[in-house]
Amino acid sequence: MMELKFTKMQGAGNDYVYVDCMQQELEDPGRISEYVSRRHFSVGADGLITIGKSAVADFKMRIFNADASEGKMCGNGIRCVAKYVYDRGMTDKTTMTIETLSGIKTIDVKVEEGKVVSAKVDMGAPVFKCADIPMISDHFMFVDQGLAMDITQNEVYNGTAISMGNPHFVIFVKDVDNYPVTELGPRIEKHNLFPEGVNVEFVEVVDKKTVKFRVWERGSGETMACGTGACAVTVAANMLGNAGKQGEPLTVICKGGTLTITYGNDGHVYMEGPAEESFSGTVEVK
Numbered sequence: 001m002m003e004l005k006f007t008k009m010q011g012a013g014n015d016y017v018y019v020d021c022m023q024q025e026l027e028d029p030g031r032i033s034e035y036v037s038r039r040h041f042s043v044g045a046d047g048l049i050t051i052g053k054s055a056v057a058d059f060k061m062r063i064f065n066a067d068a069s070e071g072k073m074c075g076n077g078i079r080c081v082a083k084y085v086y087d088r089g090m091t092d093k094t095t096m097t098i099e100t101l102s103g104i105k106t107i108d109v110k111v112e113e114g115k116v117v118s119a120k121v122d123m124g125a126p127v128f129k130c131a132d133i134p135m136i137s138d139h140f141m142f143v144d145q146g147l148a149m150d151i152t153q154n155e156v157y158n159g160t161a162i163s164m165g166n167p168h169f170v171i172f173v174k175d176v177d178n179y180p181v182t183e184l185g186p187r188i189e190k191h192n193l194f195p196e197g198v199n200v201e202f203v204e205v206v207d208k209k210t211v212k213f214r215v216w217e218r219g220s221g222e223t224m225a226c227g228t229g230a231c232a233v234t235v236a237a238n239m240l241g242n243a244g245k246q247g248e249p250l251t252v253i254c255k256g257g258t259l260t261i262t263y264g265n266d267g268h269v270y271m272e273g274p275a276e277e278s279f280s281g282t283v284e285v286k
Helices: 029-036 075-087 181-189 227-240
Strands: 002-011 014-020 047-052 059-065 095-100 103-112 115-122 145-148 156-163 167-172 199-207 210-217 221-223 249-254 257-263 269-274 276-285
Touching: 002 029, 002 075, 014 029, 014 075, 029 047, 029 059, 029 276, 047 075, 059 075, 075 095, 075 103, 075 115, 075 227, 075 269, 075 276, 156 227, 167 227, 181 199, 181 210, 181 221, 199 227, 210 227, 227 249, 227 257, 227 269
Parallel strands: 014 047, 059 095, 167 199, 210 249
Antiparallel strands: 002 014, 002 276, 047 059, 095 103, 103 115, 115 269, 145 156, 156 167, 199 210, 210 221, 249 257, 257 269
């Protein structure tokens, strides 16, 4: 039995267990994530995020999903990492860099009364090349094209494949609140054309400046929000002319809150949203 000190944080309802690993890395963090993420039986979260030292940035974050798999990037999570290190005096920088498996990200934090209340992250440029997402396809890019769910091709869903450090498949629907996300999401997540699995976003256009979506995250199931997913949604909406305009902010509503995403004229995607601390404690991990 191990006693684990943790802090529970969330950004737009996307909640993780955060552990300070500046002095020592956790052994088998994937299994620990699986254990503490169980809702009703442990802390309960979408996964585990560790904060450690970096040789190339101010800090390093690692993300582990609720099924023990390691993710490459989490937009809501990285904002909370910035809040964690600033609020605890681990840095006095209001612009900081954080190393992730999808590269070094730059974060600007907004501070009120000595505490971070929100953050803006340069999420980098979207990736469209199928081989780099990765997606197995004869197409160079997969934009608003049909994904066949069976060999008869009677069940097909039009979507756009984009990587924002991890793979996403964005589908536009008419009524997202009543859409069968929990039925279709896991099927697309494990579709054989996505060798590493995929996050699936189901998007409804509210108006030209606003969209709302639900997300099925690979390794975690339906979550309240997904930062990289909101970025993929914005890029797809811009590209298809459904909502938003490159260089202008788009309001992206998820189940847990609202994010402001801008697909910049420089080709990078910028995400701004809240970062909140829920509580800290100690949990026994078997």
